[in-house]
Amino acid sequence: MFAKSTKNLLSEIDPEGSLVPVSRLNDSDSLVPLGLVIKRNRYWFWQKPKYLPSDFNLSDVLVGDPINPVVFETDFMSFDGKVVDNKSGSVGADIGPGSITVGGAGSSKLHSSFGNLKKQEVDVQKLLQDSKVRVLDLQHSLVQQTREKQREVLAVVKERIITTQPCTVTEELQRDGSCTGMFGFNQKIKVSVNDKGKDIADYDTNISLNIPPKTIIAYGVIELEVSKTGHFELCLLGNVQGGFEVDAPVKVKQAVPVGASPGKTRSKLQKDLEEVQGQFKVLSKLPANTRSSLFQHISVLLENRSAISVLENALEVLCDGTQPDFSKLDQASAVRPTLELVQEAAGKGPTQTTPSGPLQQNPKTVLTATHLLISSLEVMNDSTLRVLKSCCTHVTLQAVLHIVQNMASNRKSSLKDDALAVLADKKVFEKITELFGSCKVSLRKEKDLLITEISNPQDRRPLMLCIAVKGLACIAPPT
Known part of the structure; x- marks a missing residue:
């Protein structure tokens, strides 16, 4: 429920941006400014990376004195939205300053109200100065384990979106092609199923997921490019990816391409x-x-x-x-x-025969x-x-x-x-x-x-x- 609500929020306010929705309430405490997050690249070229918050921050894996981040806090926005969706998935939207309201027509309803949200941002200019000659402890367990994985990259939290008041995630569902959902504050989760044609038309199941204030619902990261010596650079541009110098290029799992016929242009x-x-x-x-x-x-x-x-x-x-x-x-x-x-x-795959004998698939x-x-x-x-x-x-x-x-x-x-x-x-x-x-x-x-x-x-x-x-x-x- 929590993951669905945060993902839905970002789909409206940051669909192609750099913010990552928080999928678990337990991860909120780990997402401190300059907290370390593991970015795991996926197997196939179309898959978005996974982000795994850790129990450490940047200072925990540095040699020498810690880095104390400077953090700015501002009002981000208020969010209150209602989505009515039919089976074809058509949605209409009405966006106003500082808030979003989404509506449409169909068989499913979604109402989201996150109230007033705050945004915290790390002063990146100061972070650049403080980290210019710093070195990572390559013997730290987290650094070592990340280096061993070719598809994993170290990143630090640079911004967070935070709730300012208690809220509750609420959802309402209905069968026979009708599904209504609500995510909002001070509500209760309600699931209603309506089986048409039966003597008992519907039943309700009430569940409540309470979310406290100061909960992180989304965050952004800066990836680290780490050299063999432990020196690192911050990847400030979206098209610059981090990683360890000793790593080989990430290999996407794929078959050998099949050649096209001469003279034909492939899409x-x-x-x-x-x-x-x-x-x-x-x-x-x-x-x-x-x-x-x-x-x-x-x-x-x-x-x-x-x-x-x-x-x-x-x-x-x-x-x-x-x-x-x-x-x-x-x-x-x-x-x-x-x-x-x-x-x-x-x-139990079939074996292949080679000059030296059978080779298991x-x-x-x-x-x-x-x-x-x-x-x-x-x-x-x-x-x-x-x-x-x-x-x-x-x-x-x-x-x-x-x-x-x-x-x-x-x-x-x-x-x-x-x-x-x-x-x-x-x-x-x-x-x-x-x-x-x-x-x-x-x-x-x-x-x-x-x-x-x-x-x-x-x-x-x-x-x-x-x-x-x-x-x-x-x-x-x-x-």
Whole structure:
């Protein structure tokens, strides 16, 4: 609940900015000015980094005297918003000075009121002067452990957004396509489910999450570029990334690109898909019963976005060569059965013959292929996952696969093609159109042709759609 409320706030006030939403209340105490945060870069090139607050600040890992930051505090803004959203996800907004109000029409409602917020900022000019000749203690445990991870970077907290009064996170949900949610002060969490057609129309569950004043709800960081000697520089520009000098470049998990035919110009979408094409081949070569079971588990997970996030995190841990804590995984959510299935498939991969004898298949291959698919689903919103699940039949997925392949190649699809015969069903065509629309791709008919148009070439959502569809189509059993 807390993570959802902070993420929702930043989606309105800082959608493409540098602020990081706080996901856990416990992290608030660690996010002091110049507190150390570990930035963990992800496996795939479209994934946003994770930020992990630590129990240390910059002075704890310095050689010599501590650095005492100078901090300025100002009024940030007041936030009071109401969002009414239908299944298509359309939202209207009305923004005024110092406050934001968002509204629309549909089946879900969201009301957010964070009251008056404060902003604290570190004096970066003074920090530059104080840190100019300082050195990190490379023997400190946190520094050593971060250096060992190629994808991790040290950063310090430079700004914080803070609540000034007690607040409570409140949510209200309703079934049958109607979901209302509220995040606000001095409220209680209320969950209401309405099953139409039953004698008992609804029931309420009241829960309350109280948030104290002076709670950090968002923060910004400055990354550190650390030399072999321990001297460091502050990365002040957004396009300058930190890291350790001894680190090798971060390697994104991807297949070897497939060369295009001479004389043909490939789109960026097609190039990105070619980089992960090998992962789809791994999924398609799994035993039929494994593919079918994996498809069934993932189909269940499409109804639970939070469970998809848990599975994505667990798969990332496995890809790093460590074991997730299975005792914390909910068996009913299909997360644990999916992990066990993938691990079993990875451990029983086929062998390859070499001149020196049989070579066991790299077990990480199956893990990374599954992680690729789940990572694409993890960045989708609830409405996209809902409509994707409605398309999860073999024949419908094959039709969508045909369309996305042509979209990536900048080709139009012919409605006379046998692969698109299912589109003759009006309801199926409407579902597929809604799926593409939720990923910012327009889909329309022109005579016997089906045309796709990506509204923003820089948007990652069409790529996520392609990866999800190609991955699911590889494991969907014939019907």
